[in-house]
Amino acid sequence: MIPYGRQHLDESDIEAVLETLKSDWLTQGPTVPKFENALADYCNANYGVAVNSATSALHIACLALDVGPGDCVWTSPNSFVASSNCALYCGADIDFVDIDLQTGNMCVDALKHKLENAQANDCLPKVVIPVHFAGQPCDMALIRVLSKQYGFYVIEDASHAVGAKYQNQLVGSCEYSDICVFSFHPVKIITTMEGGMALTNDPSLADKMRMLRSHGITNDPARMTEESHGPWYYEQVALGFNYRMTDVEAALGLSQLNKLEDFLEKRNILARHYDSLFRLYSNIFPLTQSNDNYSSYHLYVVKVDSLDSDKHAKLISELRERGIFAHVHYIPIHLQPHYKSLGFKNGDYPNAEHYYQQAVTLPLFPDLTLEEVEQVVDTLSNAVNSVNSK
Numbered sequence: 444m445i446p447y448g449r450q451h452l453d454e455s456d457i458e459a460v461l462e463t464l465k466s467d468w469l470t471q472g473p474t475v476p477k478f479e480n481a482l483a484d485y486c487n488a489n490y491g492v493a494v495n496s497a498t499s500a501l502h503i504a505c506l507a508l509d510v511g512p513g514d515c516v517w518t519s520p521n522s523f524v525a526s527s528n529c530a531l532y533c534g535a536d537i538d539f540v541d542i543d544l545q546t547g548n549m550c551v552d553a554l555k556h557k558l559e560n561a562q563a564n565d566c567l568p569k570v571v572i573p574v575h576f577a578g579q580p581c582d583m584a585l586i587r588v589l590s591k592q593y594g595f596y597v598i599e600d601a602s603h604a605v606g607a608k609y610q611n612q613l614v615g616s617c618e619y620s621d622i623c624v625f626s627f628h629p630v631k632i633i634t635t636m637e638g639g640m641a642l643t644n645d646p647s648l649a650d651k652m653r654m655l656r657s658h659g660i661t662n663d664p665a666r667m668t669e670e671s672h673g674p675w676y677y678e679q680v681a682l683g684f685n686y687r688m689t690d691v692e693a694a695l696g697l698s699q700l701n702k703l704e705d706f707l708e709k710r711n712i713l714a715r716h717y718d719s720l721f722r723l724y725s726n727i728f729p730l731t732q733s734n735d736n737y738s739s740y741h742l743y744v745v746k747v748d749s750l751d752s753d754k755h756a757k758l759i760s761e762l763r764e765r766g767i768f769a770h771v772h773y774i775p776i777h778l779q780p781h782y783k784s785l786g787f788k789n790g791d792y793p794n795a796e797h798y799y800q801q802a803v804t805l806p807l808f809p810d811l812t813l814e815e816v817e818q819v820v821d822t823l824s825n826a827v828n829s830v831n832s833k
């Protein structure tokens with residue numbers, strides 16, 4: 444079975460992990476800040492705050508921006524549930540902005556329109572979370588203009604987009620956002636097993652996130668509100684969590700970072716090969732890529748014409764029967780039972796729903812070969828013909 448995504452680990456990664464296991468530090472120690480600095484430097488951001496997942500990073504990013512009850516956060520319905528759960532963790536309300544059918548990203552026109560309405564009804568969002576779907580950056584310059592105009596913060600959910608570029612700038616530079624979040628889950632671009640990082644250029648946001656990832660505790664006398672009891676003294680000054688990354692994970696992350704550009708190059712070569720093969724088909728369309736972007740190609744998604752939900756399910760099953768572990772990204776978040784229980788319903792975000800019915804995620808990972816890409820395309824085209832003839 445060819446999976447849709449798979450990590451690439453080599454001997455140097457395994458050595459880095461073993462070396463750390465033999466060191467004095469297993470939990471957060473000296474390797475975590477090394478990894479934070481290396482990735483922040485790479486992305487041209489001032490600060491990196493490593494945590495145990497992107498989900499945790501999104502949560503403390505929202506808290507650092509003071510998201511709480513009475514606030515509203517907007518994100519894309521075409522994403523993993525973590526993109527919106529972070530708002531609910533903070534007791535805030537969540538709402539979605541429909542997507543652009545060509546890219547799968549949040550539609551900036553829809554955002555603009557929704558902001559105009561929200562302003563008229565006095566319910567503007569505190570934070571908007573664009574998701575760089577499949578590794579292609581959203582149009583961040585336009586989103587930043589709207590953020591200044593309407594006074595909301597921007598958290599990039601760049602879980603798919605480590606190493607991606609928007610207008611020749613690395614995602615993570617936070618040029619157009621307040622905080623940018625990465626995931627290091629094994630199917631993502633680089634892995635730490637579980638892990639995530641929040642990048643920012645704002646020292647006070649970085650401080651706040653560092654405190655929140657470790658119980659809301661500080662050892663810094665300048666932040667304490669009471670007299671020290673002695674050299675063991677620490678203070679809990681906010682309600683935080685244990686969201687720390689381990690040194691073992693950070694060592695793997697540092698080692699993976701050495702291979703990032705190689706991973707991206709391979710993913711791009713494979714994606715270009717898929718693109719060139721799909722040019723011969725009139726019923727299978729890759730997502731549109733903007734010339735402003737360099738995608739990290741976390742996912743390779745095609746839209747297959749004229750599928751209903753029944754044919755869509757049959758197509759994915761046929762692909763799996765034929766040895767291709769195709770997937771679908773994403774079930775629109777607002778259609779999840781938990782979100783329906785909050786009042787969302789079918790028809791709320793028609794583009795995300797229409798896109799979902801056509802979307803097929805095909806295998807893409809650094810160790811996939813060009814021959815396997817050809818095999819996937821052949822198999823897909825046969826499976827499409829087969830479900831359409833039934």
Ligand SMILES: *Cc1c(COP(=O)(O)O)cnc(C)c1O
Nearest residue numbers: 496497498523525602626627628
């Ligand atoms: C994977 C993913 C997350 C969550 O990442 P974890 O590190 O597994 O918590 C969040 N948002 C998006 C868009 C993702 O794909």
